[in-house]
Amino acid sequence: MEQREYIRRRGGGPVRRPSRHNGPPRFLWLLLALVVLAGVAALVYFLNRNAEDDGDSQSSSPAPSSAVSAPFEDEPASALETPAPTPAAALPDQLYPDSEPSDMGSFMIAGGCGYDYYHFNEETTNSYILAVSDAAESLSSSVNFYSMVIPTSMDVMLQESYLTENSINSSDQRKAIDDYIYPSISAINSSVKTVPLFTPLREHCDEYIYFHSDRTWTQLGAYYAYRSFCSAKGIEPAALDSFTKQEYEGFSGGFYSESTSGALYDDTVEAYFPGGNTSMNFTDSDGVEYEDWSVISDGDGYDSSLLYLIFAAGDQPYKVLENSDITDNSACVVVQDSFGNYFIPFLTQHYQKVYVVDYSRYSNSVPELVNESGATDVILLTNVIATSSSSAVESLQSIF
Known part of the structure; x- marks a missing residue:
């Protein structure tokens, strides 16, 4: 019987680590073989956090080049190049809370x-x-697909x-994204442009x-992702x-409703209103259409728990943002979850025009939307937890 390998933090439950023997299913290797001329011996190891020394994850991680370049050395350079990481010594210090964390089930408070x-799930x-590779494949070769x-x-x-x-x-989210998900997508479909966000x-x-x-x-975090895009x-x-920039104090987010702890800090919502003559139309989950909505609304008068709704009207199945000062007919389609609103x-x-669909709420065809809108770019935004969620993957598959 083959030996199985796991990753886990001390005291935590086991999570499978992809290895040379228990990596992706056989059909995925066949797909990889079609892409890589020399054949792919294995996908990137999903390394154990405990193999690292304590301290900053950037400084203790092995350089990604040795893990990625060998299996995919026959790929075009554009599929593999990523911006050089900032040296660990130059990175700002991360937080080290002065108290132990409180477990809340799906999250913790510290x-x-x-x-x-x-929790990384290999199969999902x-x-x-x-699903990402298939989504890109469903579009015209003239359309740029960003993951x-x-x-x-x-x-x-x-x-x-x-x-x-x-x-x-x-x-470990960095290893999951940068050492496993992105290289695997590039190996299967080198036309997908993976956008680094962790660093x-x-x-x-x-x-x-x-x-x-x-x-x-x-929205400041989203701005740094926008710069990377x-x-x-x-x-x-x-x-x-x-x-x-406008600030709205006293925001209480979703963790409040899911926690019995009073230890959470309130937030200040910082909104960066876009320049130009912008507006938005959207359709809600009941099929009701709204026109001439603000891309970002004035938060004055919003209940503190609803301030997230000022960003593009929150989670809606379908939206169209327009800047009428731009007249070149340029368009993109964004397929997103809640993070995308910011x-x-x-x-x-x-x-x-920016066409936006929420993959968990939209029920029509994204390729048809791309064709009808004349969009030249498709941007897929998913948070890392969704990549290990079977329901999220099924939703994504259903619209491409």
Whole structure:
């Protein structure tokens, strides 16, 4: 019987680690063989956190080049190149809360902030990888397809030593995204442009890039992801100070309703209103259509728990954002979850129209939408937890 390998934090339950023998299913290897001329011996190892020394995950991780370049050395360079990471010594310090974490089931609270757990699931993650490849394959070759997997706050904001010393049972998000998901997508379908997000966010972990009381990022966090997208697309991002900033205090996010703890900090919602003559139409889950809505609404008068709704009207199945100052008929389609609401306002600075669908709520065909809209770019935004969620993967598969 083959030996099975696992990853886990001290004291946590087992999570399978992909290895040379218990990696993706055989059909995935066959697909990889079609792409890689020399054949792929194995996908990237999903390494055990405990194999690292305590301390910052960036400084203790092996360089990704040795893990990725050998299996995929026959891939074109454009499929493999990623921005050089910031040296560990130059990265800002992550948080080390002065108290032990409180377990809340699907998340924990530490130092006044909530942090979602992430559990890597090999089988479901492989299904996600294939779903992304198939989604890109369903579109015309003239359409650019961007994959953006968003890390949640735990691994970006907290020191590795705090997680291991407190036996936090949560998989390593950087390794999952940068060492497993992205290289696998590129190996199967090299036309997919994977956009690095973990390091760009880690470089700003001393800023207010995730909410304390909610599982999503702030709009500032979304802005750094937008800059990374612009780099991948080869365009100049709008400067942060070109947006009009407004703050709304007292936001209480989703962790409040899921917790009996009073230890969570309230948040301040910082909104960056886009320039130009922008507006939005959207259709809600009941099929009701709304026209001439604000891309970002004025938060004055909103209940503190509903301030997230100022960003592109919150979670809706279908939206169209338009900047009427742009008249070149440029268009993109964004396929997203809740994280995308903070991201899409920035895109109005580059496209005349931004078509947005929520993959868990939209029931029509994305390829048809791309054809009808004339979109040249499709951007898929999923948080890392969704890549191990079978329901999220099924929703994604159903619309492509």
